[in-house]
Amino acid sequence: MQIFGVDIGGSGIKGAPVDLDRGDLAEERFKVLTPHPATPDGVADGVKQVVEHYGWTGPVGLTFPGVVTGGSHVRTAANVDKNWVDTDARALFSERLGGLPVTVVNDADAAGVAEIAFGAGRDRSGTVILLTFGTGIGSAVFVDGVLVPNTELGHLELKGHDAEKRASSKAKEDHDLTWEHWAHRVQKYLAHVEMLFSPELFIIGGGVSRKSEKFLHYIEGIEAEIVPAQLQNNAGIVGAAMHAAKQA
Numbered sequence: 001m002q003i004f005g006v007d008i009g010g011s012g013i014k015g016a017p018v019d020l021d022r023g024d025l026a027e028e029r030f031k032v033l034t035p036h037p038a039t040p041d042g043v044a045d046g047v048k049q050v051v052e053h054y055g056w057t058g059p060v061g062l063t064f065p066g067v068v069t070g071g072s073h074v075r076t077a078a079n080v081d082k083n084w085v086d087t088d089a090r091a092l093f094s095e096r097l098g099g100l101p102v103t104v105v106n107d108a109d110a111a112g113v114a115e116i117a118f119g120a121g122r123d124r125s126g127t128v129i130l131l132t133f134g135t136g137i138g139s140a141v142f143v144d145g146v147l148v149p150n151t152e153l154g155h156l157e158l159k160g161h162d163a164e165k166r167a168s169s170k171a172k173e174d175h176d177l178t179w180e181h182w183a184h185r186v187q188k189y190l191a192h193v194e195m196l197f198s199p200e201l202f203i204i205g206g207g208v209s210r211k212s213e214k215f216l217h218y219i220e221g222i223e224a225e226i227v228p229a230q231l232q233n234n235a236g237i238v239g240a241a242m243h244a245a246k247q248a
Contacts, residue, residue: 001020002019002058002241003017003058003060003242003245004016004017004051004054004056004058004059004241005017005018005110005236005239005240005241006050006051006060006062006063007107007110007236007237007240008046008107009065009107009134009135010038010134010136010170011033011034011135012033012034013046013047013049013050014029014237015029015030015047015050015051015237017054017241018238018242020241020242023118023119024234025234025237027054030050032049032050034080038079038080039083039084040081040083040084042081043080045096047062047093047097048097051100059103059247060100060244061243061244063111063237063240064107065078065079065106065107065136065138066084066106067106067150067152068089068106068150071103071104071247072090072104073086073089074087078154078162090102090103101244101247103240103244105239105240105243106140106150106152107132107236108130108132108138108139108236109147110235110236110238110242111132111231111235111236112141112142112147112205113243114231114238114239114242115205115229115231116128116147118231119229119230119235120201120203120227120228121145121201124201125144125145125200126143126144126200127141127143127197127199127200129142129193129201130202130203130204130205130229130235131193131203131204131205131206132206132229132235132236133167133169133205133206133207133208134207135168136164136168136170137164137167137168137189138154138205139151139154153193154168156193158188158189163189163192166189167182167185167186179211179218180215183219186215187218190202190222190226194222194224200225201224201225201226202226203227204227205228205229205231205232205233206229209228209229210228210233
């Protein structure tokens with residue numbers, strides 16, 4: 001069974017048909033740059049471009065980098081245009097895609113669901129936390145495999161700032177940090193999250209999951225096991241498709 005998944009991020013909008021039996025992309029993903037400002041209309045146009053690239057005419061699952069309630073209502077927009085707040089995202093995307101059935105879910109929650117089903121969190125009990133490091137920091141918290149949605153732990157306060165302003169991949173680039181220096185920031189963030197939730201496992205997702213050998217060995221003093229996401233930066237696409245399949 002194939003469903004189309006789209007992952008909307010602060011820097012790029014990427015998507016592909018997903019093979020839900022294997023939990024992997026059925027075709028090579030297609031990506032366009034996220035418009036700046038990332039307005040609802042601009043992002044919807046980008047999503048349309050990605051979906052039309054494949055001539056897709058079935059259900060589409062989409063992720064969104066913020067809190068999404070009721071499968072449609074956008075409540076926060078930290079790394080996209082503030083006009084997203086209170087938008088009916090499902091209606092917007094469905095209209096732009098010519099009436100195709102659409103579901104919308106928080107981006108990190110989607111990535112986490114994919115990793116729990118097919119990746120690093122498979123068959124793991126207890127508290128598991130996936131953290132995606134990109135333009136911001138996304139989070140997905142699971143207790144015995146059950147998702148606690150819309151946690152948004154990237155906005156925990158760390159040294160007087162949103163944690164994602166200090167420890168995201170974008171912060172590493174903006175401040176030209178070495179992998180070691182950035183890893184020490186991530187370590188302080190993980191220590192804070194661990195103090196609050198005492199997880200058995202941290203899964204590190206986002207684009208940096210492809211480069212885990214450059215920084216994971218610098219992270220010390222965390223009791224939880226720390227592993228890179230196995231689906232890497234495709235986890236959001238797979239999770240979006242999984243969410244759409246449940247709603248179909």
